[in-house]
Amino acid sequence: MPRMLDVSDAVRAEIGDEEADRLLAGENAPGSYDCTSCRTPGDSAQERTSTVLFVGDETAVLAFAHASCLPSQVVQVTEEQLQGAVRSIGGIAGEETGGAPQQPATEPAVLGVTSGLVLIEGELHPALVVEPTSPIVRPGTTGAGDDFLPLLIEQGFMPVTELASVPPVLHGWSVLLAAGQLHAVLQPSAGGGQPVAWWQAHQPLQVTDSWRAAANKHQQVLMFAAPVGSIGRQPREDLLRESLDKAAAGGKLVAAALPLAGT
Numbered sequence: 496m497p498r499m500l501d502v503s504d505a506v507r508a509e510i511g512d513e514e515a516d517r518l519l520a521g522e523n524a525p526g527s528y529d530c531t532s533c534r535t536p537g538d539s540a541q542e543r544t545s546t547v548l549f550v551g552d553e554t555a556v557l558a559f560a561h562a563s564c565l566p567s568q569v570v571q572v573t574e575e576q577l578q579g580a581v582r583s584i585g586g587i588a589g590e591e592t593g594g595a596p597q598q599p600a601t602e603p604a605v606l607g608v609t610s611g612l613v614l615i616e617g618e619l620h621p622a623l624v625v626e627p628t629s630p631i632v633r634p635g636t637t638g639a640g641d642d643f644l645p646l647l648i649e650q651g652f653m654p655v656t657e658l659a660s661v662p663p664v665l666h667g668w669s670v671l672l673a674a675g676q677l678h679a680v681l682q683p684s685a686g687g688g689q690p691v692a693w694w695q696a697h698q699p700l701q702v703t704d705s706w707r708a709a710a711n712k713h714q715q716v717l718m719f720a721a722p723v724g725s726i727g728r729q730p731r732e733d734l735l736r737e738s739l740d741k742a743a744a745g746g747k748l749v750a751a752a753l754p755l756a757g758t
Contacts, residue, residue, distance in 0.1 A: 498526075498539040503567035506548045509555065509655060509674060518546065531558040531565070566684070575673050606694050610677065611732045612709060613739070615661055621702075621710040622679070622717040623670065624735065625694065626726045642720050646751050650682070652720065653748040658739060663715060665751035668693070670716040672755060677702055680718065681756065710755050719750045 498521045503635035507515040521540075531547055532658040538544075544595035548555060548569045557705040590732055605628045630641035630663050648654065651665045667683035672758065681690035701712075729735040741750040 499541070499543045499564055500539055501537055501543060501545045501567040502608055503569075504545070505569045506567050507548050508570055509548050509550065512515065521522065521580070528559040532559045537561050554719070558705075563711050564695065566689065568684075568691070578609045578662060588658070599734065607728070608677075608680075608700070609726075609728065609735065610700065610706055611735045612706060613719075613732075613736060615658055615717075619705075619709050620713060621706045622663065622716050622719060623677075624726055624739065625680075625718060625720040626743070631722075631725055638652075644720065644747070645721050647749050652718075652751045654746070655719070655750045657743050658736075658744065662750040662752050665753060668718075668753045669756040670710075670718070670753045671700045672702075672710060673699070676700060680753065714753060714755045715752045717750060718753050719748055721748050 498519065500519055502515045507554035510518075525541050527536060527538050528544070529535070537559065541558065545560045545562045545565050545567040547558045547560050547565055547567065549558060550569055550571055556649045566751060584746065607626050608628075608630060609624045611622055611624065614620075614758045627643055631646065633642040633646065643652075644652075651668075653662055655662065667690070669681045670677070671679040671681055677696060678699050679692045679695040682693040684691045718740060721739075721742045725745075726735070726738045729738055
């Protein structure tokens, strides 16, 4: 039975026309799957479904996502991240492209996101603070380094040494707020089409009324990002601010103002 699959040109180029056609004909595509983005069940016979190909150094894994969550795309990841994903993602078909040794896999980093109000120049601004759970390495490289901040700086985020002024707007990026809940941080797509999710909540995150009011007032959200271990989960906004100031003073903070998408 034909499936309601989206197979992008980039994915087709990686897996080949024959395999892509088999997927579209329903020969190799699963009927039901767990969305690789939101983790909830999907059915490729009943709803539009994206094929997402995770490509490591020696292994490729084909996963499926609701088309409303992610577009069909090729995602470059490290071999360690890919092996961790193989263990943690259910309902995906693995395709070996080389003789990768089956060493113990490390879990892929998860981006922790905290919302809070930050006082800058006498005014409260809605902020998101992003900190991964483990070091982020550049796709296609191995090693024990942490490239999280350099990768964001390459995208247009600015290093912050003190929280004295509002960071510049990063056009093309946005924060998706819908029905008063935080859904995603969106970034420009490589092909120039619809923005794609840089970070997406597994379940929409509740924000406070004061945070939402500030977001609607400014029509933008300040995003701060720091390497693992720099901020931590702070239970109060004053403690969060202290951690941000400390990270900034230590050269471990980047920031941008992201336009608000939604309400």
